[in-house]
Amino acid sequence: MSALRFSGPVLPSGESRDLFVVDGTVTYERPAGAELAASGWIVPGLVDAHNHLGLEDGGAVPDDEIERQALADRDSGVLLTRDCGSPADTRWVQEREDLPRLIRCGRHVARTRRYIRGYAHEVEPEQLADEVARQAAAGDGWVKLVGDWISREDGDLAPSFPAEAVAAAIAAAHAAGAKVTAHCFGTSSIGPLLEAGIDCIEHGTGLAPEHLEAMASRGVALVPTVLQTDKFPGFAEAGREKFPAYAATMEQLHRRRREVLMQAHEAGIALYVGSDGGGTTRHGVLHEEILALHAMGLPAEEVLAAATWRGRAWLGFPGGLDEGDPADFVVYPRDPRLDLTVLAEPACVVLRGRVVART
C-alpha cells in the first residue's frame, strides 16, 4: 500500500506535524514517496456513543438502508459507533472495511408492551436475566435495557422492571463479560440500576443529586442525547389527553434537562455524545448533537474530547493518533476547539487508512 501524508495540527495535543498513513496505521516516521493527501486540523474519528443502525420507525430495515445509514454517519466523520439496540442483524457491517467500526449491543430488552413496537425483545421480569444473557452472547460487549417507559396502568413514566429483576439481569450480563446500559428518562428507574452496578445511563434527564455522586464515584458514564430529549414536549403533547400525569412528567424533565446536564458535568461524570440516530431521528447528525451539547453550556473542548479521543478510549480503541494507532481520523479546515461548527465541514475522512470521503 502506498503511503499518505497529512499535514497540520494533530489533536488532542494540537502540535503541528506531518502524519503519515502506512498499511492502515499512523506513523510519524516519513516513509519514502508519501504524497500529501490533505492538510488542516487532524482529529481522531468521531464516536457516536448512542446510535441505532438498522432501525427505523417501524422496526428493522433492509441491508441497503442500513448501508445508507452507515455511510451517512461515516461521511459526517463518525468512524466508530456504539449501537444502542437494533432489531436488524448488522454483523455484516463489521466485515465491510469501508463502513464505520461498529460495537453492537444486540436488541433492546424491554418490558412486555412497554416500548416502541417492533424494536425490542419484550419480556416479563422473571425472564429478564435469561434474555440479557442471550443478548450479551449475541452482542459485542454491551446490553441495552429499556429502564423506564410509560406505564398505561399508572398513566405515567415508570420503571420497566422491579429492582430484583434488574439486579439479576445486570449480574448475568457482567458474568457474561458484557456491560449494561439503560434508557432512562425519569428518576425512579435509576437508583436500582446504579445499585445493581450498571455501566452507563442513556438520556438521564431524571438524574437526581444522589445519582450524580454515585455515577461519578463508580465511573458510570452518561450519554445525554439532547437531540432526542428536545422531543419531550412533543411526547407530552401526544399523551396529554389520555395520560396527563405522563405529560406533566415529560414537561418537567424537559424543563430541568439543562440543569441536570450541567450538574452531571460539574459532578465529574464521564459524558459521551450520542446522536440517537435511527428510529425517529436521522444518521449523519452527530455534529448537531455536539453543537447542541455545547449550546447547553458544556465547554467546546470537553464535548469534542467526549466525541472523539475520549470516546474512543472509553470503547477500547486508542484515543489519540499516536504512532501505530489505527488511521481513523478526519481533517477539518479550521480548529474545532475554537469553532465546533467546522465539524459539519469535514474536508477529508480517513477510515482504516483509506480516504473514504473528501469535499
Ligand SMILES: [Zn+2]
Ligand atoms: Zn436510542
